[in-house]
Amino acid sequence: xxxxxxxxxxxxxxxxxxxxxxxxxxxxxxxxxxxxxxxxxxxxxxxxxxxxxxxxxxxxxxxxxxxxxxxxxxxxxxxxxxxxxxxxxxxxxxxxx
Amino acid sequence: xxxxxxxxxxxxxxxxxxxxxxxxxxxxxxxxxxxxxxxxxxxxxxxxxxxxxxxxxxxxxxxxxxxxxxxxxxxxxxxxxxxxxxxxxxxxxxxxxxxxxxxxxxxxxxxxxxxxxxxxxxxxxxxxxxxxxxxxxxxxxxxxxxxxxxxxxxxxxxxxxxxxxxxxxxxxxxxxxxxxxxxxxxxxxxxxxxxxxxxxxxxxxxxxxxxxxxxxxxxxxxxxxxxxxxxxxxxxxxxxxxxxxxxxxxxxxxxxxxxxx
Numbered sequence: 442x443x444x445x446x447x448x449x450x451x452x453x454x455x456x457x458x459x460x461x462x463x464x465x466x467x468x469x470x471x472x473x474x475x476x477x478x479x480x481x482x483x484x485x486x487x488x489x490x491x492x493x494x495x496x497x498x499x500x501x502x503x504x505x506x507x508x509x510x511x512x513x514x515x516x517x518x519x520x521x522x523x524x525x526x527x528x529x530x531x532x533x534x535x536x537x538x
Numbered sequence: 539x540x541x542x543x544x545x546x547x548x549x550x551x552x553x554x555x556x557x558x559x560x561x562x563x564x565x566x567x568x569x570x571x572x573x574x575x576x577x578x579x580x581x582x583x584x585x586x587x588x589x590x591x592x593x594x595x596x597x598x599x600x601x602x603x604x605x606x607x608x609x610x611x612x613x614x615x616x617x618x619x620x621x622x623x624x625x626x627x628x629x630x631x632x633x634x635x636x637x638x639x640x641x642x643x644x645x646x647x648x649x650x651x652x653x654x655x656x657x658x659x660x661x662x663x664x665x666x667x668x669x670x671x672x673x674x675x676x677x678x679x680x681x682x683x684x685x686x687x688x689x690x691x692x693x694x695x696x697x698x699x700x701x702x703x704x705x706x707x708x709x710x711x712x713x714x715x716x717x718x719x720x721x722x723x724x725x726x727x728x729x730x731x732x733x734x735x736x737x738x739x740x741x742x743x744x745x746x747x748x749x750x751x752x753x754x755x756x757x758x759x760x761x762x763x764x765x766x767x768x769x770x771x772x773x774x775x776x777x778x779x780x781x782x783x784x785x786x787x788x789x790x791x792x793x794x795x796x797x798x799x
Binding site: 449484 | 575578580591593595596597601605629632633735737766
């Protein structure tokens with residue numbers, strides 16, 4: 442999955458190594474969540490860094506999983522104090538460091 | 539008493555002016571081209587569908603306000619709205635969000651809601667396709683209102699697309715997707731095949747669709763090799779049917795534009 446960066450000024454930007462790490466760690470947390478495991482064949486179809494949002498704020502990294510025949514799942518990951526998946530709101534906190 | 543009345547009149551007058559001045563009603567396609575989560579009517583048309591889609595995080599909403607240069611607002615003045623509404627399969631990506639005034643007259647968020655409901659009914663009853671509804675509302679909702687609902691309230695005329703208009707950034711950034719067409723969901727378009735990890739397409743579906751929504755053919759297209767595919771199709775017809783433009787058409791449009799002065 443390509444990680445894209447949405448900048449506020451329209452310029453192109455490559456995702457940082459930290460962004461890549463955030464995506465990978467968030468994926469692992471999401472995939473371990475029982476709600477996610479109940480989905481049938483979810484596939485990560487979109488990963489976007491919202492560069493205007495702080496990396497520690499909800500909404501920083503947008504992740505979308507397509508689920509055939511069902512509602513696609515949108516989640517947002519950001520760095521925080523402890524690993525946590527809030528399935529209802531779609532917020533995924535990834536422990537820093 | 540008269541002084542108080544005059545003061546209140548001035549206050550009321552200025553607040554009305556403030557509410558009707560520069561309120562973005564039509565999204566800036568360079569900032570917010572629209573983005574589809576799904577076009578599957580079997581999913582969207584189920585009662586209660588929108589409740590199964592999550593809410594936009596507040597930090598992301600604040601980012602949208604900043605991008606549209608809305609630095610101050612009163613409670614209930616704006617909402618962060620979906621260009622392609624949730625009930626039409628719109629996504630929560632920042633590509634699909636814009637600030638919309640509740641208070642501007644005669645066009646405001648409530649008027650757009652009427653269109654959204656109408657398009658939902660039309661698409662879910664099979665009178666138009668969900669893709670048609672999504673394209674219509676993403677292109678210019680006021681024009682779509684005229685077509686699908688009727689005359690705009692208060693005798694209003696369709697709005698021109700906002701692009702760096704007063705009250706917004708004068709040097710608005712280029713479209714995030716490089717295109718004014720909404721970003722269609724790769725996985726829900728018929729015939730779509732996901733690209734390989736390196737951005738190439740499999741041999742069975744060699745046609746590459748770029749981030750800008752333009753499809754490139756493996757032969758006779760100079761941009762093909764350097765295009766990092768977002769999705770792949772087996773035939774040009776399938777890519778076109780999914781809403782993408784051909785590279786040939788896109789370059790002809792570019793070359794036909796007058797040179798900037």
